[in-house]
Amino acid sequence: MKTKDKIVLTSLELFNERGERNVSTNHIAAHMGMSPGNLYYHFRNKSDIIYEIFKNYELMVDSYLHVPSDRAIHIHDLIAYLDAVFNGLWAYRFIHRDLEHLLSSDERLRQDYRHFTLRCLEGIQRIILAMEGSGIYRPMEEQQRRSKALNTWLIVTNWMTYLKSIHASENPEEALSRKSIQHGVYLVLDYVIPYLYEDKRALALELQEKYRFDGIAPKPEMSEAS
Amino acid sequence: MKTKDKIVLTSLELFNERGERNVSTNHIAAHMGMSPGNLYYHFRNKSDIIYEIFKNYELMVDSYLHVPSDRAIHIHDLIAYLDAVFNGLWAYRFIHRDLEHLLSSDERLRQDYRHFTLRCLEGIQRIILAMEGSGIYRPMEEQQRRSKALNTWLIVTNWMTYLKSIHASENPEEALSRKSIQHGVYLVLDYVIPYLYEDKRALALELQEKYRFDGIAPKPEMSEAS
DNA sequence: CTCTTTTTAGAGTATATACTCTAAAAAGTC
DNA sequence: GACTTTTTAGAGTATATACTCTAAAAAGAG
Numbered sequence: 001m002k003t004k005d006k007i008v009l010t011s012l013e014l015f016n017e018r019g020e021r022n023v024s025t026n027h028i029a030a031h032m033g034m035s036p037g038n039l040y041y042h043f044r045n046k047s048d049i050i051y052e053i054f055k056n057y058e059l060m061v062d063s064y065l066h067v068p069s070d071r072a073i074h075i076h077d078l079i080a081y082l083d084a085v086f087n088g089l090w091a092y093r094f095i096h097r098d099l100e101h102l103l104s105s106d107e108r109l110r111q112d113y114r115h116f117t118l119r120c121l122e123g124i125q126r127i128i129l130a131m132e133g134s135g136i137y138r139p140m141e142e143q144q145r146r147s148k149a150l151n152t153w154l155i156v157t158n159w160m161t162y163l164k165s166i167h168a169s170e171n172p173e174e175a176l177s178r179k180s181i182q183h184g185v186y187l188v189l190d191y192v193i194p195y196l197y198e199d200k201r202a203l204a205l206e207l208q209e210k211y212r213f214d215g216i217a218p219k220p221e222m223s224e225a226s
Numbered sequence: 227m228k229t230k231d232k233i234v235l236t237s238l239e240l241f242n243e244r245g246e247r248n249v250s251t252n253h254i255a256a257h258m259g260m261s262p263g264n265l266y267y268h269f270r271n272k273s274d275i276i277y278e279i280f281k282n283y284e285l286m287v288d289s290y291l292h293v294p295s296d297r298a299i300h301i302h303d304l305i306a307y308l309d310a311v312f313n314g315l316w317a318y319r320f321i322h323r324d325l326e327h328l329l330s331s332d333e334r335l336r337q338d339y340r341h342f343t344l345r346c347l348e349g350i351q352r353i354i355l356a357m358e359g360s361g362i363y364r365p366m367e368e369q370q371r372r373s374k375a376l377n378t379w380l381i382v383t384n385w386m387t388y389l390k391s392i393h394a395s396e397n398p399e400e401a402l403s404r405k406s407i408q409h410g411v412y413l414v415l416d417y418v419i420p421y422l423y424e425d426k427r428a429l430a431l432e433l434q435e436k437y438r439f440d441g442i443a444p445k446p447e448m449s450e451a452s
Numbered sequence: 453c454t455c456t457t458t459t460t461a462g463a464g465t466a467t468a469t470a471c472t473c474t475a476a477a478a479a480g481t482c
Numbered sequence: 483g484a485c486t487t488t489t490t491a492g493a494g495t496a497t498a499t500a501c502t503c504t505a506a507a508a509a510g511a512g
Contacts, residue, residue, distance in 0.1 A: 003459075021327055024499055035461045040501060042459090099388065100323050101247055104396050114392050143438075147416040147434075150388075150442075151381055153414075158384040161326060162376075166340050170330050187375065190373040194420040212369075216376075229489075250469055261491045266471060268489090 003040045004013050006032065011049050014102075015094035020102065021052065040153070047106045054109060058094040058116050064088065065123030072134040072208070073127070075204055077191070081127065082185045085156055090181060096157055100103075124149035125220070153189055159184035183213040230268045232258065234282070241320035244277065244326065265350060273332045277288055280328075283318040284342050290314065291349030298360040299353070301430055304418070307353065308411045311382055316407060322383055343379070350375035363421050374421075385410035389442070409439040424436045 010032050011161075014023040025046050030041045043049050064084045067073060089096065103110040128145050131137040140148075163176055189208040197203055227235075236258050240249045255265045267276050290310045293299060315322065329336040354371050357363040366374075380444050389402055415434040422430055 018482050019327060019330070020326075025501075026499070035405050035463095036501075037462065037503080044501095047501070057414055097326050098247075098324050099391055101245060102300050102390060104245070110396070111394065114394060144416065147413055151377075151413055151417055154318055154388060155377055155380045158380050162380060165325055165329060166343050168337065168340060170336070190370065191377055191417060251471075253471070261493095262475080263492065264490050270471095306459075351453070 001006070003034075003038070007039060007042055008049065008052050010054050012092070012094070013055070015050075016092070020094050020098055023039075024025055025049075047109070050102060051106060051109055053092070054095065054112065054156065058112070059089075060088050061085065061120065065120060065127065067126050067130040073130040073136070074134070075136060075200060075207065078127070078131070078136075079185065082156070082188055083182075084141075086159070086181055086184050089157065089160060090176070093160055096161060110187060121146075121149045124152055135197060136200050138197060140195070140208070148191075149193065155184060155188055156184065157190065180216055181214045182211045183216055185211040186213070229260075229264070229354040233268055234275065235266060238318070238320070239281050241276075241279070242318070245321050251275075251308050273335070276328060277332060277335055279318070280321065280338065282363055282429055283314070283321060284338070287311065287342070287346065291346060291353065292350055297313050299356040299362070300360070301362060301426060301433065303419040303420075304353070304357070304362075305411065305415075308414055309380070309401055309408075312385070312407055312410050315383065315386060322387060338362055347372075347375045347379060350378055360422075361423060362426050364423060366421065374417075375419070377417065381417065382410065382415055385413065392442075405439045408437045409442055412439070 007028065009080060011023070011028050013119060013124060014028060014031060023041055026036050028034045032039075043052075068077065095102065099113075103113055109140075111147060125145050125148075128137060129142075132139050144184060153172055160181060161181055166175075189211070193204050193208070233254065234240060237249070237254050240254060240257060251265055252262050254275075255262045258265075269278075290307060294303065296331060321328065325339075329339055351371050351374075354363060354366075354374060358365045360396075384403060389406055412434055415437070419427060419430050419434070
């Protein structure tokens with residue numbers, strides 16, 4: 001593998017593990033057993049590394065959100081989308097951790113990210129529309145489809161950040177078990193299900209159940225009412 | 227006002243404007259026309275300032291999420307909750323911007339934030355339950371109430387971050403108009419409405435309409451299907 | 453093997469940041 | 483008005499960070 005690609009991979013790994021803010025270019029170089037000078041031979045600056053990582057991320061997510069063209073869309077497709085997206089988010093989790101800072105320090109990235117988001121939202125809307133077409137979703141107004149795409153996006157992109165934020169320990173490996181991440185699928189399905197046709201709901205609920213993971217949200221004691 | 231309180235206020239202002247990461251203790255002191263030494267007389271370190279700000283935030287949000295004890299809960303209450311919470315989030319918007327870093331550099335804050343979140347989720351669940359009681363929400367299983375609280379929390383706490391992330395300009399004043407923030411209320415209501423009793427839906431839709439703001443989500447052109 | 457280009461090391465720099473220390477000024481107390 | 487406590491200024495420090503520069507090694511081309 002080329003050194004340049006190795007730098008990208010190592011950076012991604014360190015950014016994910018420790019947060020972009022806590023990883024300096026010197027760290028990256030040291031972790032690879034090479035000199036900072038060498039790193040700066042391959043990349044003009046830290047932003048360029050981040051930008052390249054983002055481009056990979058973008059490519060990956062873009063490859064997910066396609067409506068099948070050769071057949072009708074099915075509930076299982078919805079689950080497959082969610083599964084794929086959560087895996088993708090996990091692999092690039094540092095991006096959504098300090099997104100605002102990344103965007104504010106790189107104008108290119110800001111523009112690209114903006115278009116990326118809008119593209120994803122359109123993709124989600126097309127998926128919803130396709131599901132209406134194949135008799136899964138009840139038909140809805142465009143405005144509603146837009147809200148649904150947006151809410152889904154908000155839930156999906158922030159689920160892992162939420163998980164890390166409520167965990168008692170700082171250790172992310174501990175906080176983000178595979179099971180707890182998958183509960184994100186459960187949550188999105190909870191949002192989706194009321195809009196399904198009655199005859200699809202049982203199946204959806206059954207599929208949803210596989211993604212359920214307790215021990216995240218609180219078990220509320222209704223005592224403290226006020 | 228005491229110098230200590232002024233430091234807290236100024237810090238909050240600067241953190242919100244520029245992001246905590248971009249505001250050093252020296253900046254804060256300079257912006258107040260005082261010496262860093264003075265600042266460090268009042269606070270042992272930067273974390274302590276952040277912690278104090280968080281405590282104020284916590285106090286504020288906690289004061290919102292109460293079920294009225296003297297009367298039945300109404301749809302208007304729901305809107306009032308959302309309105310209040312979005313205003314609160316706006317006033318302390320730096321917190322959710324780089325939450326993960328804040329939590330990882332202050333153990334106290336991590337624990338407190340964790341309890342705070344769980345408390346809020348319980349609060350939301352109690353509100354949902356109260357609305358079931360007063361014939362607004364259709365009754366649901368506890369697990370569902372939990373999912374709803376969690377999804378609502380995810381949408382609400384990340385709405386502003388989303389807005390900033392998709393705006394072309396870095397200037398937050400421009401990105402976050404009052405109207406666009408309020409669209410968050412619209413989104414949450416979109417999530418809530420299908421669970422309302424039929425006879426309440428018309429009113430809810432009518433109230434929702436006031437919070438609608440176009441020009442955020444994309445107007446999808448379905449051409450690029452695949 | 454020679455020449456050119458690419459890749460690497462490693463020392464170094466300018467700048468920023470969180471924070472410390474000392475001593476003077478201001479404020480409060482009696 | 484003496485004295486004690488609180489508040490302030492301001493210079494200074496240790497450390498880290500992003501990045502530069504020079505020169506040597508390695509790789510490739512003919």
